[in-house]
Amino acid sequence: MIRVESPGLMTTVQDLGREGFGPLGVSASGAADPIALRIGNRLLGNREAAAGLEFTLVGGAFRFEIDTWIAITGSDFGPMLDDAPVDLWTVHRVRAGQIVRMRSTRSGARCYLCVSGGIKVPLFLASASTHVLSGLGGLDGRALRKGDRLQADPAAPPPAQRLNPEVGAKLAPRRRLRVTDGLQCGWFTVAARRALFETAYQVSEASNRMGLRLEGAVLEFAIRREMITTGVALGAIQVPAGGQPVVVFVEQQTTGGYPIIANVVAADLASVGQLRPRDAVEFEPISLESARDLLLEQETSLTSDQLLLS
Amino acid sequence: MKPATVAPGSRLDCASDQSLLVSFGDQISLEAHRRVHWLLTCLQNEPVAGTLNLHPAYCSLLIKFDPRRTTHQQVEREVRERMANMDPGSATGRRQVEIPVCYGVDFGPDLASLAELRGLLIDDLIRIHSQQTYTVFFLGFVPGFAYLGTVPETIAAPRLASPRRRVEAGSVGIAGHQTGVYPFPVPGGWQIIGKTPLSMFRADRDPMSLLAVGDEVRFRPIPVDEYVRIERGGA
Numbered sequence: 416m417i418r419v420e421s422p423g424l425m426t427t428v429q430d431l432g433r434e435g436f437g438p439l440g441v442s443a444s445g446a447a448d449p450i451a452l453r454i455g456n457r458l459l460g461n462r463e464a465a466a467g468l469e470f471t472l473v474g475g476a477f478r479f480e481i482d483t484w485i486a487i488t489g490s491d492f493g494p495m496l497d498d499a500p501v502d503l504w505t506v507h508r509v510r511a512g513q514i515v516r517m518r519s520t521r522s523g524a525r526c527y528l529c530v531s532g533g534i535k536v537p538l539f540l541a542s543a544s545t546h547v548l549s550g551l552g553g554l555d556g557r558a559l560r561k562g563d564r565l566q567a568d569p570a571a572p573p574p575a576q577r578l579n580p581e582v583g584a585k586l587a588p589r590r591r592l593r594v595t596d597g598l599q600c601g602w603f604t605v606a607a608r609r610a611l612f613e614t615a616y617q618v619s620e621a622s623n624r625m626g627l628r629l630e631g632a633v634l635e636f637a638i639r640r641e642m643i644t645t646g647v648a649l650g651a652i653q654v655p656a657g658g659q660p661v662v663v664f665v666e667q668q669t670t671g672g673y674p675i676i677a678n679v680v681a682a683d684l685a686s687v688g689q690l691r692p693r694d695a696v697e698f699e700p701i702s703l704e705s706a707r708d709l710l711l712e713q714e715t716s717l718t719s720d721q722l723l724l725s
Numbered sequence: 726m727k728p729a730t731v732a733p734g735s736r737l738d739c740a741s742d743q744s745l746l747v748s749f750g751d752q753i754s755l756e757a758h759r760r761v762h763w764l765l766t767c768l769q770n771e772p773v774a775g776t777l778n779l780h781p782a783y784c785s786l787l788i789k790f791d792p793r794r795t796t797h798q799q800v801e802r803e804v805r806e807r808m809a810n811m812d813p814g815s816a817t818g819r820r821q822v823e824i825p826v827c828y829g830v831d832f833g834p835d836l837a838s839l840a841e842l843r844g845l846l847i848d849d850l851i852r853i854h855s856q857q858t859y860t861v862f863f864l865g866f867v868p869g870f871a872y873l874g875t876v877p878e879t880i881a882a883p884r885l886a887s888p889r890r891r892v893e894a895g896s897v898g899i900a901g902h903q904t905g906v907y908p909f910p911v912p913g914g915w916q917i918i919g920k921t922p923l924s925m926f927r928a929d930r931d932p933m934s935l936l937a938v939g940d941e942v943r944f945r946p947i948p949v950d951e952y953v954r955i956e957r958g959g960a
Contacts, residue, residue, distance in 0.1 A: 434789070437780040438765060439926075439934050440864035440871075539928050549867045549909045551928055595742050643751055644865070644872070646780025646787025648741035669780045670865035678741035681792060706742035707792050714793055 416480045417530070419563040423475030423517060428534050428553035428565075429527075431464040432665065433542035442667045443649070444544040444552065447624060447688030448525050450586050450717065451489035455529030458486040458506050458723060460574045465533030466543035468559070470526040472691065474517020475559070477528070479509045483569035484531040487515075488578075490523035490689060504578035523588055523689030532570040546666055548625065575723035585716050588689040591697040593682070595706050597652060597675035599642070607634040611652075611676060615695040616660065622692060624666040626653075629696065633658035634676060647671040650679035650687065652698075662687060682709035735760070735808070737801050743777075743792050745800050747808075748785040753874065753902075757784035758862050759813035762939045764804075773803040781863040781938055783872070820940045824906065824921050826855070826897050827952040832920035839882050839899070839916050851946055853880050854918065859904060861940040869908035869926025871936040876902045888914035895920045897944065908934075919944075922956035 419426075429452065432445020446452040446469055453463045468477075474492040487494045487503050494501050495516045501507050503526075509515065517526060536543045536554050545553025554563060600608065616631035634654050647653070651663040653673035662679060663671070664687060677698065679687055690696055701709075716722065734757075740746040747764060749757040765781050768788070775795030780787035790800050828851045829836040840850045859873035866872075876882075882899040889912060892898070896907045898915030907913060908925035921944075925935050936942065947955075 434777040435779075436868075437778045437787075437789070438769065438864060438938060439868055440866060441868040443778065540933075546868070548911060549926075551868060595739075598738055598740055598746065643753060643783050643785075645746065645748075645782045645785045646740075646744075648744040648787065648789065650741060668866050670782045670863065675740075680741075681743045703739055703742050703797065707796070710742070710792050 417565040417567055418478040418480060419559050419561055419565070420476040420478050420514065422559040422561055422563070423470050424473040425471040426475055426559045427469050427545035427547065428466050428536050428543050429469040429545060430466040430543045432544050433540045433552075436540050437646070437669045440669055441540060442546070442665070442669050444546045444624075444666050445542070446527065446544075447665055448489050448527070448588070448685045449688075450685040450713075451525070451527050452529065453717060454504065454578055454583075454586075454722070455486040455488040455527050456533070458488075458504070458573060458575050458578065459484055459529055459531045460571060461529065461531065461533050465529070466536065467527045467529040467534060470517055470528070472524060473519050474526060476514055476516040478512070478514050480511055481567065481569060482508075482510050483567065484573050485509050485515065486529045487526065488529065489526040491521045492526040493518035493521060494526075502577070504583060506573045506576055520691065524691040525688055530567040531573065532568045535566040535568065548666060575725050577724050579721055579724050582716050582719060582722050586713065588686040589683060590686075590695065591699055592686060593680045593701045593706065593709065594652065594677040594698050595680060595701060595703050597677045599674035600676050602636055602638045602640065602674050603654070603676050604635045604637045607636075607676070610634060611660070611698050612700055615697050618690045618692050618694045618696060620692045622690075624664055626664050626667065627662040627687065627690060629660045629662065631659070634660060636674070642672045642674055644670050644672040647675070648678055650681070650684050651675045652677045652679065664688075680706035680709060682706065682713045737804065739797050740787055744787055744789045745797055745804070746785055746787050747804060750784055753783045753862070755860060756813075758860060760811065761786050761863070763811055763813045764808065765938060767807050768804075773800055776800065780865070782865065783862050820937070822936060822940050822942050824923060824942060824944050825947040825951065825955060826919040826921050826944045827947050827949055828919035830949060832952075833897070833918040835882075835885070835916035836918040839880070839918060842882075843880055845879070850880050850918070853877055854899070854904070855944045855946050859942045861936050861938055861942060863938055864934065864936070867909055867911055869934040869936070871905055871925075871940075871942070873904045873942055874902055876904050878902070882916040884914040885916060888912055892917060893920065895922065895925070897921060920952070922952050
């Protein structure tokens with residue numbers, strides 16, 4: 416077991432989410448930076464979709480009651496094993512009685528603690544992911560609290576020691592996100608499209624796993640029409656009447672009624688998960704074909720036998 | 726990919742690099758709903774290879790796929806083939822669900838003001854709301870939240886100017902010509918007229934969601950003591 420000594424700001428159990436339950440109104444949820452979670456699990460020899468802990472901006476402290484292996488991935492929260500700093504993207508042996516501690520982020524929004532064998536919680540709709548708004552999944556459907564105990568049974572010794580930094584560099588989060596045209600992009604003025612692609616937007620404090628609110632040049636409508644609620648894709652950039660965009664994120668509503676000017680491409684969704692409040696973000700339009708090429712290229716890196724070093 | 730006509734009034738569009746939107750016109754209607762429901766059922770029974778998720782709505786269905794395993798073109802081709810055999814009349818083995826509601830009292834904070842706004846007596850508003858048979862157009866917003874239509878014009882309600890930070894689970898609300906029941910305590914802007922003691926969504930129940938797309942729903946007014954009795958019964 417792992418005991419939560421201090422929970423951090425917003426620490427949840429996450430895996431790669433639950434797809435397929437949109438007809439029930441249940442969105443996929445899952446790790447905000449799935450690339451970081453997948454690499455952590457690969458380092459440990461876990462299933463890629465094994466559950467880990469997701470930290471947001473400020474980490475916590477965790478007392479291990481078992482001998483196991485861990486890997487800490489994602490942003491640099493200054494992790495410590497007892498009193499010694501430990502490297503990210505690296506496998507570490509942890510002994511019963513030791514404390515793993517995360518501090519505040521020094522880079523992006525999210526950090527992952529992966530444990531050999533994965534964190535075990537009862538599955539909700541085939542996934543361990545916490546869906547905070549509805550209080551489902553994860554540990555009792557909520558962020559961790561002091562005193563919580565998490566089950567984790569160590570599996571076989573990990574196959575690798577650390578991430579190959581050359582491959583890791585190709586997978587690093589971006590601040591300039593690639594987007595494709597949204598279905599309602601024609602509803603906006605030429606100036607609005609120029610503003611979206613040529614000026615920076617700032618991530619608002621009011622952002623969370625449901626969506627990232629952005630602040631910047633107002634996106635003006637050329638056509639004002641009432642939208643009928645439709646299904647919304649992950650990464651959609653919705654524009655409410657005020658003209659400030661919102662990026663639909665992992666704990667999204669399955670449907671929505673705001674015009675969509677653009678969509679963040681699948682390959683850059685993990686980067687969205689690393690955006691912090693007040694970070695500047697830019698958007699770059701690309702074609703659907705290029706979007707697919709980027710994703711396939713990213714997948715090649717993630718599954719390459721060069722990914723890990725032993 | 727160019728939008729293409731499949732059946733009269735239907736089109737397929739690339740909604741993102743990993744999704745395709747199938748639309749049946751741009752009006753909320755039972756006709757469009759039946760097509761959405763037909764296609765949803767068809768794709769649930771026999772999934773198209775590489776698809777991950779389906780997001781039904783009033784007159785459209787968003788199909789999410791894994792671009793590592795398939796393409797827009799492949800998914801579109803498969804969906805068109807299915808739709809060539811569309812028979813929306815056949816998807817109507819409709820379940821009838823009755824939802825007991827305790828209107829007003831402490832459970833419907835907006836009931837009195839909405840009645841006043843619409844120039845109705847409270848009892849008239851309750852009667853109009855509970856005499857209509859509603860269709861579950863789709864589930865969205867949060868797990869188990871069913872969008873029910875169509876609310877008669879006489880009791881249609883604007884959204885609250887400032888949404889509540891927390892609406893109790895079981896609360897029955899109206900927004901425009903839609904009505905619905907909040908399955909979880911979440912923020913919300915619908916006008917709340919009553920509350921049901923039933924659990925709309927429970928992870929430990931099969932099926933988890935009380936309502937499913939295509940169901941027909943009636944609301945039955947109940948007094949407080951019956952509300953309490955049903956709630957105690959754990960229904």
